[in-house]
Amino acid sequence: MSVKVLHLICPTGYYGAERWVNALVGANDDPNIEYHLAITDEPGASDEVLERTSLAARYHHRVPMGSKFDLRVIARLVTLLKEHRIDVLHSHGYKSDILGVAAARLAGVVSVCTPHGFENANDWRLKTYMWLGGKSFHWFDRVCPLSGDIARELIQRYQVDARRIRQIDNGVDLGEVERALVKPEPRRDSLFTIGYIGQLISRKNLTATLEAFAHFYGRHPRSRLVLIGDGEERSGLEHRSSELGISGAVEFLGFRDDRLGFLPTFDVFALTSSLEGIPRCLMEAMAADVCVTAFDIPGVDQLVDNGRTGVLVSNGDTLALSRAWSELAAAPAKRSELAGAGRNWVYQRFSASAMAASYASLYHDLMSRQVASHA
Numbered sequence: 001m002s003v004k005v006l007h008l009i010c011p012t013g014y015y016g017a018e019r020w021v022n023a024l025v026g027a028n029d030d031p032n033i034e035y036h037l038a039i040t041d042e043p044g045a046s047d048e049v050l051e052r053t054s055l056a057a058r059y060h061h062r063v064p065m066g067s068k069f070d071l072r073v074i075a076r077l078v079t080l081l082k083e084h085r086i087d088v089l090h091s092h093g094y095k096s097d098i099l100g101v102a103a104a105r106l107a108g109v110v111s112v113c114t115p116h117g118f119e120n121a122n123d124w125r126l127k128t129y130m131w132l133g134g135k136s137f138h139w140f141d142r143v144c145p146l147s148g149d150i151a152r153e154l155i156q157r158y159q160v161d162a163r164r165i166r167q168i169d170n171g172v173d174l175g176e177v178e179r180a181l182v183k184p185e186p187r188r189d190s191l192f193t194i195g196y197i198g199q200l201i202s203r204k205n206l207t208a209t210l211e212a213f214a215h216f217y218g219r220h221p222r223s224r225l226v227l228i229g230d231g232e233e234r235s236g237l238e239h240r241s242s243e244l245g246i247s248g249a250v251e252f253l254g255f256r257d258d259r260l261g262f263l264p265t266f267d268v269f270a271l272t273s274s275l276e277g278i279p280r281c282l283m284e285a286m287a288a289d290v291c292v293t294a295f296d297i298p299g300v301d302q303l304v305d306n307g308r309t310g311v312l313v314s315n316g317d318t319l320a321l322s323r324a325w326s327e328l329a330a331a332p333a334k335r336s337e338l339a340g341a342g343r344n345w346v347y348q349r350f351s352a353s354a355m356a357a358s359y360a361s362l363y364h365d366l367m368s369r370q371v372a373s374h375a
Contacts, residue, residue, distance in 0.1 A: 018049040023173035027352035030360040077103035094133030117277035146170040149298030170278035171355030180260030192223040195266035200231035208272035214244040215322035263288035286342035291335040309342040
């Protein structure tokens with residue numbers, strides 16, 4: 001049975017969810033799945049997810065949106081779904097979940113959403129989106145969390161019926177990592193380099209990274225911290241690095257198209273997030289054969305087995321993280337051993353092709369059930 005699937009996202013840049021969508025559609029090898037990709041064309045939106053997708057232009061769709069939350073989009077989505085005879089709408093993110101499930105219900109198509117993680121929100125607008133997004137979960141035919149921890153939160157916090165939930169583990173485009181490593185960035189010097197790639201947002205808890213590095217730098221002055229990415233926390237983080245007296249050793253490189261090429265220049269990768277699904281940035285670092293270090297939180301522990309595929313320290317313990325870096329700086333052979341084991345684990349368990357096969361199976365199953373219900 002042929003199945004047409006429309007992925008819907010309200011993009012603010014080219015970050016985890018946008019990369020996830022392109023990894024999924026790029027890894028599809030089921031000839032009976034036809035993917036389409038729609039973005040809301042709104043003030044401040046980015047169309048980079050369309051520019052970078054492997055899908056042909058005829059499968060790209062921009063849905064006009066007059067404001068940050070324009071309910072007229074629902075009617076426009078219904079028209080889009082009907083015109084292209086879409087079978088499944090698959091949404092990503094609070095806002096796209098709210099708009100997408102309403103349109104899917106009105107158009108009479110199957111609906112799926114993938115929660116990529118939950119925010120620690122202070123902004124009232126984001127809190128409102130989260131609340132409405134939580135309510136929308138109950139209307140989807142399937143909710144597909146990226147990890148067991150997200151699945152438990154859906155059940156415990158949002159009271160989603162477990163029968164609607166189908167966990168499909170996160171996957172990373174290993175081909176993208178491999179292509180980036182063909183011509184990596186050259187190492188500039190022998191400074192011990194701690195790196196991070198991702199959004200500079202509150203739940204990434206990068207203040208903790210800076211504080212851990214301040215402890216480390218005091219004992220290891222021939223070191224640097226490199227932060228690649230952008231977000232609303234950047235100015236505050238720059239100010240904090242100055243307060244800590246480490247601004248001369250911390251590099252904020254901003255958003256980089258060639259971000260993956262920097263991974264081989266890192267001696268260790270650092271992730272001090274307070275909240276995650278299964279973090280793509282950590283999977284990319286592991287796939288690039290970089291030793292990873294992180295706070296021990298749900299989601300991260302799906303990737304990092306402490307002492308075997310990387311190093312975990314207690315959540316929030318910046319002194320322990322600093323000590324872990326010191327130990328790794330003194331033991332290059334140990335770093336190499338952890339990096340190799342981490343790379344093998346990602347390749348075995350978290351490939352985009354395995355994720356794509358699981359979703360193809362889900363779509364076919366949902367369509368078979370719909371056909372049977374209408375028989």
